[in-house]
Amino acid sequence: MFIFGLAVVIKLLTIQYVNGDKYRDLAEKRTIENRDIPANRGNVYSVNGNLLATSIPKYDIRIDTKTPREKVWQKQIGPLCDSLSKYRGKPASYYRNRLDKAKANKNRYFLLARDIGYSDYLRVRNFPLLKLGAFKGGLIMEQNTKREHPMGGISMRTIGYERTDENGNVTRAGIDGAFGDKYLKGKDGHRLKQKIGKGQWKPIVDYNQIEPQDGYDVYTTIDVNIQDIAHHSLLEQLEKYDAEHGCVVVMEVKTGEIRAISNLGKSKSGKYYEKRNYAVWESHEPGSTFKLMAIMAALEDKVIDTSTIVDTKTGRKMFYGRAINDTGNGYGKISVGEAFEKSSNIGLATIIDDHYSKSPNKFIDRLKTWRLHENLDLPIIGEGNPVIPKPGDEIWSRNALPSMAYGYNLQLTPLQTLTFYNAVANNGEMLKPRFLRQVKELDREIESFEKVVRVKKIASDETIKIAQKLLENVVERGTGKKMYSKYFSMAGKTGTARTDYGNNQEWLKDRKYISSFAGYFPVENPKYSCIVVIHKPSLKVGYYGADVTGPVFKRIAQKIFTDTPIIDEIGSLEVQNAAVEDEFQNYYDTSNAYLTIMPNVIGLPIMDAMALCENLGLEVKITGSGLVTSQSIPKGQKVKKNQTIVLKLS
Numbered sequence: 001m002f003i004f005g006l007a008v009v010i011k012l013l014t015i016q017y018v019n020g021d022k023y024r025d026l027a028e029k030r031t032i033e034n035r036d037i038p039a040n041r042g043n044v045y046s047v048n049g050n051l052l053a054t055s056i057p058k059y060d061i062r063i064d065t066k067t068p069r070e071k072v073w074q075k076q077i078g079p080l081c082d083s084l085s086k087y088r089g090k091p092a093s094y095y096r097n098r099l100d101k102a103k104a105n106k107n108r109y110f111l112l113a114r115d116i117g118y119s120d121y122l123r124v125r126n127f128p129l130l131k132l133g134a135f136k137g138g139l140i141m142e143q144n145t146k147r148e149h150p151m152g153g154i155s156m157r158t159i160g161y162e163r164t165d166e167n168g169n170v171t172r173a174g175i176d177g178a179f180g181d182k183y184l185k186g187k188d189g190h191r192l193k194q195k196i197g198k199g200q201w202k203p204i205v206d207y208n209q210i211e212p213q214d215g216y217d218v219y220t221t222i223d224v225n226i227q228d229i230a231h232h233s234l235l236e237q238l239e240k241y242d243a244e245h246g247c248v249v250v251m252e253v254k255t256g257e258i259r260a261i262s263n264l265g266k267s268k269s270g271k272y273y274e275k276r277n278y279a280v281w282e283s284h285e286p287g288s289t290f291k292l293m294a295i296m297a298a299l300e301d302k303v304i305d306t307s308t309i310v311d312t313k314t315g316r317k318m319f320y321g322r323a324i325n326d327t328g329n330g331y332g333k334i335s336v337g338e339a340f341e342k343s344s345n346i347g348l349a350t351i352i353d354d355h356y357s358k359s360p361n362k363f364i365d366r367l368k369t370w371r372l373h374e375n376l377d378l379p380i381i382g383e384g385n386p387v388i389p390k391p392g393d394e395i396w397s398r399n400a401l402p403s404m405a406y407g408y409n410l411q412l413t414p415l416q417t418l419t420f421y422n423a424v425a426n427n428g429e430m431l432k433p434r435f436l437r438q439v440k441e442l443d444r445e446i447e448s449f450e451k452v453v454r455v456k457k458i459a460s461d462e463t464i465k466i467a468q469k470l471l472e473n474v475v476e477r478g479t480g481k482k483m484y485s486k487y488f489s490m491a492g493k494t495g496t497a498r499t500d501y502g503n504n505q506e507w508l509k510d511r512k513y514i515s516s517f518a519g520y521f522p523v524e525n526p527k528y529s530c531i532v533v534i535h536k537p538s539l540k541v542g543y544y545g546a547d548v549t550g551p552v553f554k555r556i557a558q559k560i561f562t563d564t565p566i567i568d569e570i571g572s573l574e575v576q577n578a579a580v581e582d583e584f585q586n587y588y589d590t591s592n593a594y595l596t597i598m599p600n601v602i603g604l605p606i607m608d609a610m611a612l613c614e615n616l617g618l619e620v621k622i623t624g625s626g627l628v629t630s631q632s633i634p635k636g637q638k639v640k641k642n643q644t645i646v647l648k649l650s
Contacts, residue, residue, distance in 0.1 A: 038145065039186030042215030044159060044176055047257070047437055050224045051150050052159050053176055059121040060142040061113040061130070065103040067138035068129060073103065076137075079128035084112065087124065109140065147176070154231045155222065156274035158261045158435075160380070174277065175435055178379040179218050183439050183446075186215035216446050219438040221257035226250055226560055230260040233555040234532070238264055238272050241537035241548055247278040247414055248533075248552065250560075251422050253526045255451050256431030278533070283384030283411040287497025288343045288545070289518045289531075290407035292467060293420060294352055295340055297366040299463045303355040306337040306466060312346040320398040324349050324406075340470050341478030343494060349402035360401050364390045370423075370458050376416060376432060387411035407497060414533045417518055421492070422529040423455065424471070425520035428464045430455035472523050479546050480517070483554045488561045491526075492519015492553065494545035499535070512536045515548035521557040530556055600635040601628050601647065609647055617641030624649035 044053035068076070077099060078092075085092040102110040113124050121141070125131065130139045147161055160174015162185075172180060189212035230248040238246050245265035251258055265275030276282070298304045315330030316323055326346050331338070339347025356363040367373065373388040388410050389396050395409065403409035415433055423430035432452040439446040459467070471491035474480045479494045495516035515537055520529040532549040542548055596616070601609035609628045613620045616639050623646065632646040633639060 039188050039212035040214040041145070041147070041180075041186065042184040042217045044184070045217060045219045046222045046224045046227075047220060047259075048223060048225075049219075052155070052220065052222065052224075053147060053149050053161075055145045056148050057118060057143055058115045058146045059113075059118070060111065060115070060144075061121070061124050062140040062142070063099075063102075063110050063112055063130065064108040064134075064138035064140060065099065065110055066106050066108050067134075068132070068136065072129070072132070072136065076129035076132075080130065083127040087113075087127075115146070151224065151227075153273055155227050155260075155262060157263050157277040158222070158274075158380075159220075172381055174380060175218070175220055178381060179436065179439075183218050184215040187213040189213075217440050217442075218436060219440065221252075221255075221259065221435055221437050222261075223259045226556075227260040227262065229556055229559045231262040231264075233552045233559075234262050234264055234534075235272055236555075237534065237548065237552045238266070241534065241541045241543075243534045243538070243548075244536040245272075245275065245278060246532070246534035246549075247282075248530070248556065249279045249415055249418050250528055250530045250556065251418060251433060253422055253425045253520060253529055256419075256422065256434045257437065257451075258433055258435050259528065277380070277382065278535075279414045279531075280378060280380050281382045281384050281413070283386060283413050283416075284499065284514060285408050285410065285497050286412050286417050287407040287495040287514060287516060288345075289417055289421075289493050289495035289516050290410070290412070291340060291343065291348050291405070292424070292471070292493055292518075293367065293370070293372065294348050294405045295336065295470070296424075296459055296463055296467050297363055298336075298351055298355060299466055300459045301355075301362070301366060304336050304351060306335060306470070308336045308351075309333050310336060310339055310344075310347045310350050312339065312344050312350070315346070317346045317350070319349060319353060319402045322399050324402065337470060337473070341473050343474075343479045345406040348405040352405035353402040356401060357398075360391055363401065363404075364388065369455070370420065370430065371454055372412065372416070372420065376419060376454075378415075378433065378435075380435065383415075384411075384413040386413070386416055407495065414516075414531050417516075418529060418531040419454070420458075421518045421520065421531065423458050424464060424467050425491075425526035425529050428457045428459055428461070429453060430458050468523075471519060475519070479544075480519075480550055482546055483550045485554070485558070488521065488558065489523035490519060490521040490554065490557055491523050492517055492530075494550060496543065496545045511539060513539075513543040515543055515545045517545050517549040517553045519553060521561065528557075528560060532556075596638055598631075598633045598635055598637045598639050598645075601631055604628050606647070606649060613645055613647075617643075619644045621646045622649060623647075626650040 041055040043051060046052055077096065081092040081095040081099065084095045099110070113120070116124065125139060125141065129137045131137065133139055149156060149159060151159075158174050160172070160176035160178065162177050162180045163171045172178065176184065190210045230250055234246055234248045237243075243266070245263075247263045248260065249258065250260040261279050263274055263276060263278045264272040265278070266272055267275070311333045312326060312331045314332070315326045315328055324345050326344050330346065331342055331344055334342070334344070334347065336347070336351065339351070352363060367388055373386055375383050375385050389400055400409050419430060419433060430453070432454050434449060434451065436449050438448050458464075468491065471493060472489070474493055475483050475490050480492060483490060495514075495518070497514045497516070498512070499514050500512045514533065514535050516531065516533045518531040520526045530553055532552045534548050534552075537543050537548050598616070599612055601612055604612075605627060606622065606625075610620050618633075618639060619642060621644060626649045628647050629650045630648040633643070
């Protein structure tokens with residue numbers, strides 16, 4: 001026994017003095033760590049200061065059922081279940097059964113509430129048993145930060161988010177994702193913490209502590225009022241036409257700032273939500289909206305003018321063994337301007353093929369001067385690449401050129417198409433679409449953003465003026481004439497393109513179209529440009545751009561114009577109303593004619609009848625409401641002051 005005891009003492013001394021430093025370092029590593037202090041992510045605001053995205057704390061409340069003593073558990077579990085019942089709405093017996101079962105299974109991590117806000121957290125932690133704290137009541141509180149969008153599903157994909165999955169892969173969508181690393185994220189801090197058991201860590205004195213730096217706030221160019229108009233206008237039309245998906249973009253002409261961008265796709269249940277950022281991501285054949293680019297190329301190269309005559313035949317013309325069709329029976333020989341207004345595929349294909357078939361690169365080069373072959377270099381991740389083919393490419397053929405003239409055999413995203421239309425509205429200056437206006441730290445400006453010019457002048461003033469007039473004529477008397485309004489002016493181009501037509505026979509059985517409208521308003525002094533694209537509307541309802549997307553454009557333009565008119569006109573306050581004038585004249589004549597004799601007030605509004613009676617010095621009593629149906633003093637009787645008259649109303 002003595003030898004055994006001596007061995008223990010020697011071992012203790014060895015651990016204490018010989019290997020002491022080793023074990024002390026090991027213990028410190030296990031119980032003391034330099035842990036991160038997360039920085040708060042910055043907020044995302046609209047251009048007018050509305051909150052679009054913010055980080056708020058969320059709490060999970062759990063209980064360690066093994067920690068409370070048996071006596072405490074039995075005394076407090078009933079009141080706790082009663083409190084949970086009032087909070088969650090389920091019977092107290094439901095919670096009693098679950099908690100007793102968790103106690104029997106020695107569950108040390110039983111969930112009571114998940115993802116609750118701070119006010120609910122304060123309420124729950126003060127429930128019986130839980131208010132005893134971690135060591136007596138078994139309370140476990142876990143805090144995490146969640147990104148919230150006060151506008152809900154509206155513009156969700158554009159506002160965006162940053163998410164990390166269990167494998168560490170990061171997904172960055174929209175504005176939040178694009179500007180997260182540079183502005184919103186902030187820098188995490190560090191400080192020493194000591195483990196005190198039950199997975200909990202407490203801060204300890206650390207003179208090398210690094211405080212977290214919260215992220216900056218970003219102010220976007222989004223206008224929540226215009227965003228709301230665009231979202232609901234698009235949603236209404238998608239539901240009406242049972243379409244697959246669609247998008248709307250509204251851009252401010254002079255600055256290139258995006259005021260609204262809505263992207264809605266249909267779920268399996270038939271509901272529409274912000275599924276993908278179609279306006280930025282989806283590159284597709286634009287159809288007839290590309291005719292503006294084609295006709296401007298020909299005008300700028302001076303191979304045509306608007307009076308040039310083009311033969312559209314009887315609605316069908318062969319180009320290199322392939323037929324191109326117009327709606328109906330064609331338009332015969334018409335001017336270039338009429339071909340554009342009527343959206344004649346044959347007309348535009350003939351113009352481009354006649355003048356560029358021998359030198360197709362001349363046409364392609366003109367498109368390249370407008371940088372249509374380049375993406376917009378947007379900060380938002382996932383922009384679709386444009387496709388502008390050239391001779392020698394795999395998709396090039398003799399039919400490529402006439403097809404491109406009316407928007408096929410090439411691809412653009414809706415935002416890329418709108419950028420060109422905005423340049424026409426802006427008298428030729430092509431601007432890069434912009435989503436950010438300012439970066440701030442509280443009230444201190446960190447960075448501001450100005451307009452970025454992509455092409456200083458896309459065409460001559462003459463060509464721009466012609467293009468603007470052509471777009472105006474489309475709405476006044478062309479394919480978009482259903483949109484015409486005498487109250488506010490609009491200009492733009494309709495588009496209807498076939499899609500998913502790889503196998504023509506299959507496509508004829510199940511036809512699918514892309515309907516679009518791109519333009520700007522008002523014509524006299526363009527304030528906003530806008531594009532609407534709707535994919536695969538139901539053929540039972542309609543599919544032409546003028547019918548499907550035109551009304552969305554008009555609705556947006558009308559509501560924006562009504563809410564924020566370009567010119568505020570205040571008319572004269574002295575407005576003449578014939579009915580009111582006659583009524584007043586009758587009252588005036590009666591009051592002057594009957595100075596001591598009772599007039600007839602039957603049929604008059606009560607206010608007029610009372611005024612006449614009180615002018616005679618009568619005391620008026622009223623029964624009922626509405627117009628006077630009878631009077632207690634008959635017409636023509638002489639009256640005295642302070643005499644009482646009873647007026648019955650309908």
